[in-house]
Each structure stands twice: as structure tokens, then as C-alpha cells.
Amino acid sequence: MTMQVGVGLLGAGTVGGALIHRLIFESEAVAAKTGLELVVKGVAVRDKDKDRGIDIPAHLLTDRPFEVVDNPDVGIVVEVMGGLDPAGELVKRALESGKAVVTANKELMAARGRELLEVAEAAGVSLLFEAAVGGGIPIIRPLSESLAGERITSVVGIVNGTTNYILTRMVEEGAPYEEVLAEAQRLGYAEADPVADVGGGDAASKAAILASLAFGTWVDGDRVFREGIEDLRLVDIDFARRLGYTPKLLAIAEDSEEGIAVRVHPALVPLDHPLASVRGATNAVFVSGPSIGELLFTGPGAGGEPTATALLGDVIMSARERLAGTQVRSRIRFASGCLRDPAGVTAKWFLRLTVADRPGVLARIAAVFGRHQVSIKSVWQEGRGDVATLLLVTHESPEQNLSASVAGLSALDVVSEVATVLRVHSDEP
Amino acid sequence: MTMQVGVGLLGAGTVGGALIHRLIFESEAVAAKTGLELVVKGVAVRDKDKDRGIDIPAHLLTDRPFEVVDNPDVGIVVEVMGGLDPAGELVKRALESGKAVVTANKELMAARGRELLEVAEAAGVSLLFEAAVGGGIPIIRPLSESLAGERITSVVGIVNGTTNYILTRMVEEGAPYEEVLAEAQRLGYAEADPVADVGGGDAASKAAILASLAFGTWVDGDRVFREGIEDLRLVDIDFARRLGYTPKLLAIAEDSEEGIAVRVHPALVPLDHPLASVRGATNAVFVSGPSIGELLFTGPGAGGEPTATALLGDVIMSARERLAGTQVRSRIRFASGCLRDPAGVTAKWFLRLTVADRPGVLARIAAVFGRHQVSIKSVWQEGRGDVATLLLVTHESPEQNLSASVAGLSALDVVSEVATVLRVHSDEP
Numbered sequence: 001m002t003m004q005v006g007v008g009l010l011g012a013g014t015v016g017g018a019l020i021h022r023l024i025f026e027s028e029a030v031a032a033k034t035g036l037e038l039v040v041k042g043v044a045v046r047d048k049d050k051d052r053g054i055d056i057p058a059h060l061l062t063d064r065p066f067e068v069v070d071n072p073d074v075g076i077v078v079e080v081m082g083g084l085d086p087a088g089e090l091v092k093r094a095l096e097s098g099k100a101v102v103t104a105n106k107e108l109m110a111a112r113g114r115e116l117l118e119v120a121e122a123a124g125v126s127l128l129f130e131a132a133v134g135g136g137i138p139i140i141r142p143l144s145e146s147l148a149g150e151r152i153t154s155v156v157g158i159v160n161g162t163t164n165y166i167l168t169r170m171v172e173e174g175a176p177y178e179e180v181l182a183e184a185q186r187l188g189y190a191e192a193d194p195v196a197d198v199g200g201g202d203a204a205s206k207a208a209i210l211a212s213l214a215f216g217t218w219v220d221g222d223r224v225f226r227e228g229i230e231d232l233r234l235v236d237i238d239f240a241r242r243l244g245y246t247p248k249l250l251a252i253a254e255d256s257e258e259g260i261a262v263r264v265h266p267a268l269v270p271l272d273h274p275l276a277s278v279r280g281a282t283n284a285v286f287v288s289g290p291s292i293g294e295l296l297f298t299g300p301g302a303g304g305e306p307t308a309t310a311l312l313g314d315v316i317m318s319a320r321e322r323l324a325g326t327q328v329r330s331r332i333r334f335a336s337g338c339l340r341d342p343a344g345v346t347a348k349w350f351l352r353l354t355v356a357d358r359p360g361v362l363a364r365i366a367a368v369f370g371r372h373q374v375s376i377k378s379v380w381q382e383g384r385g386d387v388a389t390l391l392l393v394t395h396e397s398p399e400q401n402l403s404a405s406v407a408g409l410s411a412l413d414v415v416s417e418v419a420t421v422l423r424v425h426s427d428e429p
Numbered sequence: 430m431t432m433q434v435g436v437g438l439l440g441a442g443t444v445g446g447a448l449i450h451r452l453i454f455e456s457e458a459v460a461a462k463t464g465l466e467l468v469v470k471g472v473a474v475r476d477k478d479k480d481r482g483i484d485i486p487a488h489l490l491t492d493r494p495f496e497v498v499d500n501p502d503v504g505i506v507v508e509v510m511g512g513l514d515p516a517g518e519l520v521k522r523a524l525e526s527g528k529a530v531v532t533a534n535k536e537l538m539a540a541r542g543r544e545l546l547e548v549a550e551a552a553g554v555s556l557l558f559e560a561a562v563g564g565g566i567p568i569i570r571p572l573s574e575s576l577a578g579e580r581i582t583s584v585v586g587i588v589n590g591t592t593n594y595i596l597t598r599m600v601e602e603g604a605p606y607e608e609v610l611a612e613a614q615r616l617g618y619a620e621a622d623p624v625a626d627v628g629g630g631d632a633a634s635k636a637a638i639l640a641s642l643a644f645g646t647w648v649d650g651d652r653v654f655r656e657g658i659e660d661l662r663l664v665d666i667d668f669a670r671r672l673g674y675t676p677k678l679l680a681i682a683e684d685s686e687e688g689i690a691v692r693v694h695p696a697l698v699p700l701d702h703p704l705a706s707v708r709g710a711t712n713a714v715f716v717s718g719p720s721i722g723e724l725l726f727t728g729p730g731a732g733g734e735p736t737a738t739a740l741l742g743d744v745i746m747s748a749r750e751r752l753a754g755t756q757v758r759s760r761i762r763f764a765s766g767c768l769r770d771p772a773g774v775t776a777k778w779f780l781r782l783t784v785a786d787r788p789g790v791l792a793r794i795a796a797v798f799g800r801h802q803v804s805i806k807s808v809w810q811e812g813r814g815d816v817a818t819l820l821l822v823t824h825e826s827p828e829q830n831l832s833a834s835v836a837g838l839s840a841l842d843v844v845s846e847v848a849t850v851l852r853v854h855s856d857e858p
Contacts, residue, residue: 018720022578022720029580030578032645032762032764033577033580033645033762034577034578034762035762130575136720136721136722136724137724138567138570138571138574138575138576138724141567141570141571141574141575142567142570142571145567145570145742145745145746146559146567146570146739146742146743147567147738147742148462148463148741148742148745148746149451149459149463149737149738149740149741149742149744149745150738150741150742151458151462216461216462289738290734291447291451291565291734291735291737291738292565292728292729292734292735292738293565293728293729293735294728294729295565295566295567295726295727295728295729296725296726296727296728297724297725297726297727298724298725298726298727299721299722299723299724299725300721300722300723300724305719305720305721306720306721306722308578308720309576309578309579309718309720309721310575311578312577312578312579313574313575313576313577313578313579314575315578316574316577316578317574317577333461333462333463333464335461
């Protein structure tokens with residue numbers, strides 16, 4: 001017996017289009033596997049006349065998204081329009097009127113997820129968002145369900161495909177940032193306005209969602225510390241490589257006695273670390289806890305087809321719930337907690353300095369670090385002549401101590417420039 | 430508000446003991462994260478007086494497991510006793526009496542999973558088994574829920590920690606099979622009776638479960654083709670390594686136009702393949718499909734603590750469902766399908782022959798392969814003298830053609846022995 005559930009879509013871009021194709025043209029495969037007939041009842045788009053490369057029946061299209069949300073035949077609303085507004089109000093209205101919502105919108109979930117999950121619970125419907133993080137990688141459901149009994153201590157990963165693609169090409173081809181970005185934009189791997197990706201905002205939203213689910217403490221996306229990859233220079237990638245590191249944009253969420261810290265920044269990853277070999281648009285997420293040790297989830301972090309699979313899984317689960325007359329999934333408890341001040345969070349640091357090449361310089365530099373309790377792990381000098389390049393890697397020290405050291409270094413007459421400061425990621429203390 | 434749910438355990442070994450410890454001594458952490466108070470109402474063990482290293486209150490212990498199943502205060506039964514009998518009847522009775530069941534019993538699920546899932550659905554309760562495959566790795570829920578909308582084409586992985594531990598030590602230390610097995614037994618990594626692990630039976634049960642969930646076609650565990658690692662010799666590991674391979678016990682489930690094939694066997698894995706670097710008791714599972722491409726799940730595949738995390742996740746989900754007054758999870762549709770005849774399944778093959786060292790031998794050997802449509806990819810000769818060792822790797826060919834070739838080779842007077850035949854795993858055609 002096949003049971004019918006009506007689905008309405010908000011948005012029909014790359015991801016929405018891939019999902020519509022599966023719902024309309026592969027409905028038999030879905031029905032065979034799940035016993036569900038998922039019927040598209042409406043698709044809201046900005047421009048009804050735009051060619052989308054898929055054959056959406058004209059009577060399904062509307063440019064008024066509230067029509068889809070208010071359609072009594074729609075039991076499940078899939079929100080793939082992105083952005084905060086009007087997506088937020090559409091999702092809220094759908095939930096309040098008793099419809100399940102499935103969304104790929106990381107920005108919305110990071111900004112208003114707690115509020116919307118509460119609306120969903122009050123209305124007795126589900127709000128599912130597997131597609132919001134990690135594209136086709138199942139990570140939301142494992143974190144919030146399979147690992148519900150684990151005291152997760154950290155989630156660390158590569159969660160933005162665009163920046164990982166850019167960094168991979170910079171490293172492998174020695175191509176400069178601007179050139180790779182321009183090509184990524186031409187190929188459709190990066191947006192015309194790339195700032196959300198390259199500035200770390202997209203990864204910060206995902207880090208906030210992962211942290212909230214992992215630690216049970218709600219973390220708003222805009223509270224996540226972030227640094228982007230815009231300032232990464234080939235010269236540093238080259239030096240780092242010779243020292244055994246490769247740059248990655250990491251999302252890191254940690255829960256320790258000092259509190260919760262969530263941050264996104266580029267980091268130099270040792271070449272033998274599993275994250276170093278994650279190439280292109282692949283995403284990889286490590287989840288750690290005292291009982292499970294370390295789990296690793298790897299797969300396609302973006303793209304219409306993988307993300308459509310994640311959406312479809314959530315649509316199927318929502319449909320099963322509707323037919324069972326209940327919802328159990330949104331019942332995630334969140335405490336309110338403070339995030340740690342990023343200035344107190346420790347890291348190892350890589351620095352590139354331009355210094356005068358004469359005796360006694362290193363002693364004066366080391367004295368500055370020593371004054372601020374930053375311990376130097378290793379030093380290399382590159383080049384000779386009037387000026388030399390000095391590369392340093394420190395032991396773990398708080399960001400505030402490093403900043404004070406950098407200020408002190410900049411004030412030295414023998415230091416002409418603190419050219420680069422990057423974090424070093426390592427599992428060793 | 431905290432809501433109480435009674436939990437009964439069948440078994441208190443390594444895994445059960447770890448779960449009981451979490452339920453009794455870490456109940457506050459679970460309650461804070463989930464809003465659930467999970468209360469142990471009974472623990473069935475074979476010997477009530479055995480020292481288990483954890484402090485189970487005496488009034489909870491019983492040596493009559495049906496008492497736990499029939500206890501009206503128990504809402505969720507956790508089966509960690511293992512084996513088919515009496516576990517199967519206990520699980521069935523628990524489900525029939527309206528209790529949710531959480532099990533780590535891969536043997537039971539592979540043998541009677543379909544029947545028991547139907548019993549659960551008829552009774553309106555859940556039967557969850559995340560802990561049955563992959564220890565602490567979330568793989569069951571991602572396969573059956575997150576990927577419900579994907580037409581999965583293959584699941585390939587290392588799913589038995591004991592054999593992977595043994596193989597890792599054989600490879601890395603050059604220690605013979607018997608010696609490593611004996612030490613694994615002494616350390617508790619292998620059972621006193623190791624046959625289920627080293628013979629491939631445990632992996633075959635897990636492969637059957639993964640295949641059933643991935644393809645939506647029920648595969649009974651005893652229909653899975655299996656070969657163990659008992660016959661792997663150091664000499665072959667050594668030769669394989671020099672050719673760029675390392676041995677792994679693989680579980681492989683494939684769905685193609687020719688039908689479903691599910692098998693467990695040792696295979697030589699190229700050293701640069703991600704599965705080659707999976708060491709010790711770690712498990713790793715690749716899931717592939719047309720839309721998601723390739724997903725990889727990696728983590729601790731065995732051990733009390735990781736498996737207890739998987740069980741606890743299922744217990745929490747069951748408890749949420751009970752409190753919501755429903756279950757939606759067991760509604761997996763399974764078709765009945767035939768498995769492909771293993772004789773028709775293709776592989777690349779590694780062979781080690783002992784041959785006479787004289788001109789014309791290779792031509793006669795090649796002729797035998799040619800007669801059976803087996804194409805040779807590469808040949809190495811090791812040693813000279815009266816006899817030589819010949820190593821061959823073939824292109825993809827069906828098992829039946831390879832068997833016929835081996836029979837033909839054995840009949841040649843210039844071949845004194847076909848010493849070894851192993852499959853080669855590779856993603857290339």
C-alpha cells in the first residue's frame with residue numbers, strides 16, 4: 001500500500017531543482033523503497049519564466065511563496081530558497097499551521113534555529129535540517145540521535161566546499177587566491193558574491209549548528225568567531241608545505257571545563273593528518289567523545305544531487321511521522337550557555353616575520369615571546385642578506401598572549417614586518 | 430521536566446556492563462541532555478554471583494531473563510546477551526508485549542531481523558539495532574533514514590575489528606597468524622572460540638544487515654558468501670606488500686543490474702586506498718550511490734564503551750517515541766530478492782604459483798588463463814633455480830572462470846602448486 005503526502009517547495013535553484021527532479025521523475029523508486037507517494041503540490045520561485053533545465057509543470061509554479069505554505073494539500077514544506085528573509089517567516093508560518101518543514105538553510109538555522117525548533121515542538125510537527133550541514137553527509141541525525149547518549153567533547157571539520165576547493169587548487173597548482181576564486185565563480189563552485197564562503201560565514205553557521213546539537217547548548221551563528229581565507233598568500237602556503245603543513249579552513253567546536261568555544265579559521269594542518277588529504281568540495285567532520293573516541297564522517301559537502309539526497313531523507317522521515325500522526329524528532333533540549341572569549345582560547349601559532357639579518361635578532365624576538373608566556377617550538381630562517389624571513393611555530397598559547405607578542409614584535413626595530421599569523425591544527429598537546 | 434522510562438537489560442557482559450554503568454552512574458548527564466530519566470529496572474545474567482567490576486544493585490539482578498521481559502515497569506528491553514537462542518524468543522516476546530527493543534545482536538538481526546521487524550511493526554513498537562554494526566559508528570540510522578531517498582549501489586567496508594586487529598599486526602610486525610590470534614585472545618580482543626570472527630561469520634551478519642537496509646531487499650545472513658582469514662600466510666602478505674597491496678577482510682554488498690551480491694572475504698587493497706590505512710579495531714564503511722557519490726564512516730568498531738554509546742542513542746530514541754505514544758522507525762519496507770550466484774561475481778585475482786623455472790612455462794600458464802577468458806594484468810617471477818615463484822594479478826573476471834583456470838593450472842606438469850588465490854580490491858575497472 002502506498003500512502004500519499006503532499007510536498008511544497010520554496011525555491012527551485014540547484015538544490016531545489018535536483019530534489020524536484022527526484023520527486024517528480026523518480027517517484028517510483030522512492031515509493032518502492034519507502035511505501036510513500038510524495039507528490040509535489042507547489043513550487044515557489046522568484047521568476048516563473050526562468051529556464052531551470054527541468055520540466056516543472058506550469059500549474060505547480062507560483063511566485064507567491066505563502067501560497068505554497070498555505071496550500072492545504074501541502075503536508076511538508078521544503079525550504080531551499082536560502083537567506084533569513086522571507087525564509088524565516090515562511091518556515092515559521094508553515095510550522096504554526098501544522099506542516100512539517102525540511103530545510104537546507106544553515107544561515108536560518110544558525111540564526112533562528114532554537115526559536116523555530118520550539119515553534120515546531122509547540123505545533124507538534126518536525127523541523128528537519130540534515131541538508132544544512134555537510135551536504136550529502138549524514139551528520140545532523142547521527143549527532144542529535146545516534147550520539148544522544150555521548151558527552152561529545154569536540155567537533156572538528158572541513159564544512160565549506162568552496163573554500164576547500166580554492167585552497168586545494170592553490171596548494172596543488174600554486175595558483176594565487178584571486179585567480180582560483182575567479183575560476184571557481186566561472187565554474188559555479190563559488191557565488192558571484194563569495195563573501196559568505198571565503199569570509200567563513202557559511203562555515204560559522206554550520207559550526208554553530210553542529211555545536212548546538214553536539215553540546216546541547218544553543219550557539220547562535222553570529223557568536224561564532226570567524227576568520228576567512230582571503231588573506232592567505234601563496235608564499236605562506238609554500239613555506240607551510242616545506243614545514244609539513246597544508247592550509248585548511250576549519251570549523252572547531254569544543255566543550256571543556258572552561259566552557260564552549262566555537263570558531264572558524266584557516267589553520268595549518270600537518271600533512272599526515274586525515275584532514276590534510278580532504279580535497280576539493282569534499283567535507284569531513286571528526287566527532288570526539290570519551291566513549292566513542294573519534295568518529296569521522298566524509299563525503300560530498302555540497303552540490304545539488306548530494307544535498308537533494310539529504311533533503312529527501314528528511315522528507316521521507318517527515319512523511320512517515322505524519323502518517324504515524326506524531327513527531328518525535330524536534331525534541332532536542334538546549335541549555336543556554338556562554339561561549340568562551342576567543343581571546344582565551346589556545347592554539348599553536350605559525351608566524352612569518354621579516355627581520356634584520358644580524359646577530360642577536362633572535363634573542364630579542366624570543367624575549368618578546370617569553371615576556372608574554374608564549375613558548376617557541378621551532379624556528380627557521382629563510383634567506384640571507386640585509387633582511388631575512390623568520391618562520392616560527394609556537395606551543396599552545398592563548399590568542400591574547402599571541403596578540404600581545406605580535407604587538408611587541410612589531411615595535412622592535414629589528415622586525416620590519418609581522419607578515420603572517422596563522423593557527424596550527426594538531427592533535428598533539 | 431524529566432520523564433521516566435524503565436529499562437531492562439538482557440546480559441551484562443562488556444557491552445551490557447558499560448551501558449549499565451552509564452544508565453546508573455551517569456544518569457544526570459543523560460537527563461540534562463535529553464530530559465529523560467532512564468531507570469534500570471532489571472538485569473538478566475547467567476550467573477548472579479559473578480564479579481562484573483561494576484556495582485549493580487543486587488535486587489536488579491536475575492538469572493531468569495523472561496522476568497525482565499515480562500516486568501511491567503520495563504518499557505525498553507536492551508538485548509546484549511548475543512546468540513540466537515534464547516535471545517530471539519526474548520526479543521520477540523518483548524516486542525509482542527508492547528516493549529521497545531534495542532539490540533546489539535548482529536547474528537540475531539541477520540538471521541531473524543525481517544521477522545522481528547514485522548513483529549515490532551505489528552505491535553506498534555520499535556526494534557532498533559544501531560549497535561549491531563560498526564560499534565560506535567552511526568551507520569544503521571544514516572542508511573535507513575538519512576539515505577532513505579538514495580538508490581544505494583554499494584556498501585563496502587571493514588566491519589570486524591578482531592580480524593582487522595590481527596591483520597594489522599601480521600602486516601606491521603610480520604607476526605604469524607597463530608601467534609597474533611593467541612595474543613588477541615589473551616588480551617580479550619578475540620573470543621576463546623574465534624571462529625565467528627576469523628571465519629567471516631560476524632562480518633557476514635553485518636554485511637547482510639547493511640545490504641538489507643541499503644537495498645531494501647532482505648538478505649539473510651546465512652546466504653552471504655564468506656571466506657575467513659585463517660589461511661592468510663605471511664609469505665603472501667609480504668609478496669602483496671611489495672606489489673603495493675595490504676590484506677583486509679572486506680564486507681561487500683553491491684546492487685547492480687545483475688542483482689544483489691553480498692560477500693565477505695579477504696582482499697588485497699592498494700596501499701593508497703583509504704581502507705588500507707584503517708588500523709586495529711577501527712571500522713570503516715563506504716556507502717556509494719548515484720547522487721551522494723561516496724560517503725565514508727570511520728570509527729571504533731567494537732569495544733564496550735563505543736557500543737554502549739550506540740545502544741544508549743537507541744534507548745533515548747525509543748524512550749522519546751514511547752513518550753510521544755508512537756513509533757515510526759521500524760517501518761522499513763523489504764522486498765524479497767535473489768542473491769546473485771557468487772560464481773558469477775567478478776573480481777581481480779592475485780595468485781601465487783610454484784612453477785618449474787624453464788622457458789615456455791609462462792606461455793603454457795597464460796594459455797590456461799586465456800582458455801577460460803581470464804585476462805592477466807601483470808606477472809612477476811620471484812627466485813630462480815629449479816623452481817620459481819610466480820605472482821599474477823588478473824583483470825576482472827568471474828569467480829567461476831578463475832576456478833576453472835586454477836583447475837587447469839593444477840593439472841599442468843610445470844605447475845607444482847597453486848599456493849594462493851586472493852581477491853584484489855580496487856575502485857578501478
